[in-house]
Amino acid sequence: MQNGMHSDRERCVRAVRSKDARFDGWFFTAVTTTGIYCRASCPVVPPKPENMIFLPSAAACQQASFRACKRCRPDTSPGSPEWNQRADLVARAMRLIADGVVDRDGVPGLAVRLGYSTRQVERQLLAELGAGPLALARAQRAQTARLLIETTELPMAEVAFAAGFASVRTFNDTVRDVFALSPSELRARVPRRGGAGPATGTGTGATPGTLTLRLPFRAPLNPDNLFGHLAATGVPGVEEWRDGAFRRTLRLPYGHGIVALTPNPDHIGCRLTLSDLRDLTVAISRCRRMLDLDADPVAVDDQLRTDPVLAPLVDKAPGRRVPRTVDEAEFAVRAVLGQQVSTAAARTHAARLVTAHGDPVHDPEGGLTHLFPTPEALAEVDPETLAMPRTRRTTFTTLVRALADGSLHLDVDSDWPTARARLLALPGFGPWTVDVIAMRALGDPDAFLPTDLGVRRAAQELGLPATPVALTARAAAWRPWRAYAVQYLWATDSHPINFLPA
Known part of the structure; x- marks a missing residue:
């Protein structure tokens, strides 16, 4: 896909005529004779090409006085990749x-x-x-x-x-x-169930502030590594896998929330409980980002298939996403806790911090107990209470103080090169830690982990170069999707992160 696809009129017309859902969110079709705008996959009979104009956003359509189609609901399509x-x-x-x-x-x-x-x-x-x-x-x-x-009602x-x-x-x-x-x-217009209110949402007997909705995505989506990774690395009290759903607490601008995310063939089921409904938009956005739901898997997989070594892995289980985060600063802290230790040890370290310094929450539906501690709270931790080597204590305390005083900014608007440079300047931050933060927290789709043990094992098994320098040179052909290549390489191992929990 290329930036500004809406300007490629011939390609857009073909997508509309074929009702290709892969292009939903890439552009919007406004019909001059009806004053309606639609997604590419709208089920109605396509208008004549001379009556179509193509715009890059729903906002542009609305600003041009077009109304959203009541059939295809273009405002609910996946976001642009x-x-x-x-x-x-x-x-x-x-x-x-x-x-x-x-x-x-x-x-x-x-x-x-x-x-x-x-x-x-x-x-x-x-x-x-x-x-x-x-x-x-x-x-x-x-x-x-x-x-x-x-x-809702x-x-x-x-x-x-x-x-x-x-x-x-x-x-x-x-x-x-x-x-x-x-x-x-x-x-x-919403169908009723026994006259008792909207079919999906807050009704009689529901938890106050709870909404049930569907998160769309572009197919294919392989949930194995996505939910497997989140569940296997989940911090007790903050995250859990329960009844086929990944559940976690959310720290939000106006309050807090608890979300349960369930993989389905054509959508992700999302059940949100919010202390303040003004946080709904932000909560949805962060969940979509954590699950990488706005990715274009066809473009990613097509590029990776050009490598004959990766092609069989992609063909076997296409649509892998990069498991990300709802809180960039939280992930950076957890990356430091996970340096040179097992997944279980990293979870134990994080759980201790959560219990001692996290804000408590009430979860009547499961075992979630806290919000992950803020950098400000962690900056007050006595380093001597941390059960880790002294050098890693220094790394931890330097990181949380930089996050707390604002000298290090990690957020959705982070400038990736600047953030990388500032992370590398901190004591104890090497290429692996910086790249895993870039991949899973900052969202850089081209972040690569040539020194990661799982990546190196996969490379050796597949006959790829074994040294980090040589592997990085070989991976140049996978750009700009090397973070997705990492997911396919990790999937060659039998680690729990690669399997949907039972």
Whole structure:
């Protein structure tokens, strides 16, 4: 896939005519004769090509006065893979908008996080996406509002403020503009179960603040290494595998949450319990990021198949994702705890910190007990209480202090080269630790681990070069998807991270 696919008219027309779901989220089709915009895979009869225009975002469609199709619901399609595989200004801005920064801090706050002026941010987003940050955030609020309208019985005023709208009037006007229906009409369209409210969501007997929804993705998706890795490395009290779902606690801007994520053939089941519904959009965004659901597996696998050594691995189990995180700083701390120790030992170290310094939460449905400690809380830990070698204690304390005082910034908007350089400057941070943080926390799809024991074992078994330098040279052909190549190499081992838990 290439950036700006919406400008390739011939390719877009072919995708619409074939109803190819792989292109959902890459571009949107606006139909000039009906005033409707759709996803590529819309099930209706395709319009005539001369009546189609192609736009790069739902916000651009809405800004051009097109309404969302009621059949294909284009606002619920997977997000564009562009924003998770790039580290430029536009991609960083889109990740921050998805994380709710514009709703909380406005466009000036977004610009400050990015280190640019508001005018520069607006100009670049408008040039690439056809919409500025306010329009993009508005489209996201509209999608959140529809989700709450259709899956809960909340009063409309509560829906409005939970979705991020400043007033009920703005909420009503936006919903009518985007969906050509009032909020009440949207809710009335939802199928009822025995007249007892929406079919999926908060109803009689449900836990307050709990929503059940579906997270879409581009097929194929292999859940084995994705959920296997998260479950096998889960920190007791913060994460668990229970009843076929990966569950964990979430630290969110307005409160906290607990999420249960269940793999299904055509979606990920998501059950969210939130202390404050204003965190819904952020919680969904972070869960999607953790599961790498906006990836383009066809593009990744096609590139890796060009290597005859990797091709059989890809063909055997295509669609592997990179297991990531909901909290970049948390993952960096856990990476240090896992240096040169087993998975079980790393979990034990983390669990002790969680019990001693994490914020307690109540989980009536399972065994989750705490939020992972903040860097500020960990910066107060007495190093002598840490059951690890002195050099690793120094690494740990230096990291958490840098995170706490802001001299090290790890977040969805991180500049990857800058973050790497600052990590490498810390004592005890070598290439493996930096690259695993880049891969799983920062989201760099090209991060590579040539010194990782599992990667080196797989390389030896497959007849690939054994030394890190030679293996890195061979892996140049896998770029820009070397982080995904790591998943296929790891999968040659019998480690629990490679298997969906029973």
